[in-house]
Amino acid sequence: MTLTxxxxxxxxxxxxxxxxxVPADKVVREATFExxxxxxxxxxxxxxxxxxxxxxxxxxxxxxxxxxxxGDAVDYIESAGVSA
Amino acid sequence: xxxxxxxxxxxxxxxxxxxxxxxxNIAIAERTESSDxxxxxxxxxxxxxxxxxxxxxxxxxTIAGGKAxxxxxxxxxxxxxxxxxxxxxxxxxxxxxxxxxxxxxxxNAGASDVGAGCAxxxxxxxxxxxxxxxxxxxxxxxxxxxxxxxxxxxxxxxTAFLFGDGAGAAVVSRSVNEAIGPVVWAHDGDQHEKLTIxxxxxxxxxxxxxxxxxxxxxxxxxxxxxxVDAGIELADLKAFVPHQANLxxxxxxxxxxxLPETCVVAxxxxxxxxxxxxxxxxxxxxxxxxxxxxxxxxxLLFGFGxxxxxxxxxxxxx
Numbered sequence: 126m127t128l129t130x131x132x133x134x135x136x137x138x139x140x141x142x143x144x145x146x147v148p149a150d151k152v153v154r155e156a157t158f159e160x161x162x163x164x165x166x167x168x169x170x171x172x173x174x175x176x177x178x179x180x181x182x183x184x185x186x187x188x189x190x191x192x193x194x195x196g197d198a199v200d201y202i203e204s205a206g207v208s209a
Numbered sequence: 210x211x212x213x214x215x216x217x218x219x220x221x222x223x224x225x226x227x228x229x230x231x232x233x234n235i236a237i238a239e240r241t242e243s244s245d246x247x248x249x250x251x252x253x254x255x256x257x258x259x260x261x262x263x264x265x266x267x268x269x270x271t272i273a274g275g276k277a278x279x280x281x282x283x284x285x286x287x288x289x290x291x292x293x294x295x296x297x298x299x300x301x302x303x304x305x306x307x308x309x310x311x312x313x314x315x316x317n318a319g320a321s322d323v324g325a326g327c328a329x330x331x332x333x334x335x336x337x338x339x340x341x342x343x344x345x346x347x348x349x350x351x352x353x354x355x356x357x358x359x360x361x362x363x364x365x366x367x368t369a370f371l372f373g374d375g376a377g378a379a380v381v382s383r384s385v386n387e388a389i390g391p392v393v394w395a396h397d398g399d400q401h402e403k404l405t406i407x408x409x410x411x412x413x414x415x416x417x418x419x420x421x422x423x424x425x426x427x428x429x430x431x432x433x434x435x436x437v438d439a440g441i442e443l444a445d446l447k448a449f450v451p452h453q454a455n456l457x458x459x460x461x462x463x464x465x466x467x468l469p470e471t472c473v474v475a476x477x478x479x480x481x482x483x484x485x486x487x488x489x490x491x492x493x494x495x496x497x498x499x500x501x502x503x504x505x506x507x508x509l510l511f512g513f514g515x516x517x518x519x520x521x522x523x524x525x526x527x
Contacts, residue, residue, distance in 0.1 A: 171424070186422065
């Protein structure tokens, strides 16, 4: 099954709410994890581990370096999902 | 050939040495363009002990070891083995354990260092318990002692705040009843480069995010296995003493395990920083000093760190 951007965005919002209590309405493509959502690098690890389970993709540590915004993460998970 | 399977093993006494010198977050934050709040948020650490210039790994190990012997009521001459877990001796040779054994008067003991980074104490405790069970020693002194601060890059924002110095020890003795559960040990040597001490002078380098990920995803299952092997339910644990790496790792593992509120969780990292192989006995000693655990309580110890490597076991409080 191919994941759509909308599916990934809503799934990511669920993960962020669960892991870090981020309200769903703040999870928009432009939001930065560190400044807008107050998700620091360690919480981000917990977020990607939960995303790996939720979306059945692998997100290596190196990929975290490039994930500054919600949009970055959605795009990465979408492309990882296609190649999975 | 005679093989003796005599009895069980128990932790008979615990001792700690915390350096008198303390360094709070402010001093570290100034140098690394960080802040007290950032350090607390990232690690839970508020302050840490720092060994004096003339206070060595061996000095601290000897003090902690002597206290553990006194707590156990065991004479040093009755020790069959002294194991020192450390990764911060000033050089590769000699190991610190022979000098510790000599200074304590453990004239009938073997002595060896155990190198397993922050998991070293739990590895050494497992080896000690097996030595006692098979009769190769009646009493074993297990020590974790670290002087890490001289190896830390004090300008590295990611690690300068994390580490502390100190030593903790436990005496493992022969026992009619088994009071140390089977050790569960594991490694992920594929990630050997994630935490290293290299160079001249030696410098500690760590990829904190990778270690955090490995620890938070691997430890819950390993902890469950240690409880299964000891024949105890997680819900019946009275305390959990993980290696005091970072409070964020501890909280994540506690949440994943779903430990009951009745289970005391060691958070000595707040006052001691990450003291590597010394952290488990230091944290255990703190729980004993505060009266948060009592005799007969089952406690899960779990170490993890460089290698990457992990080990842990359930013990019953003496």
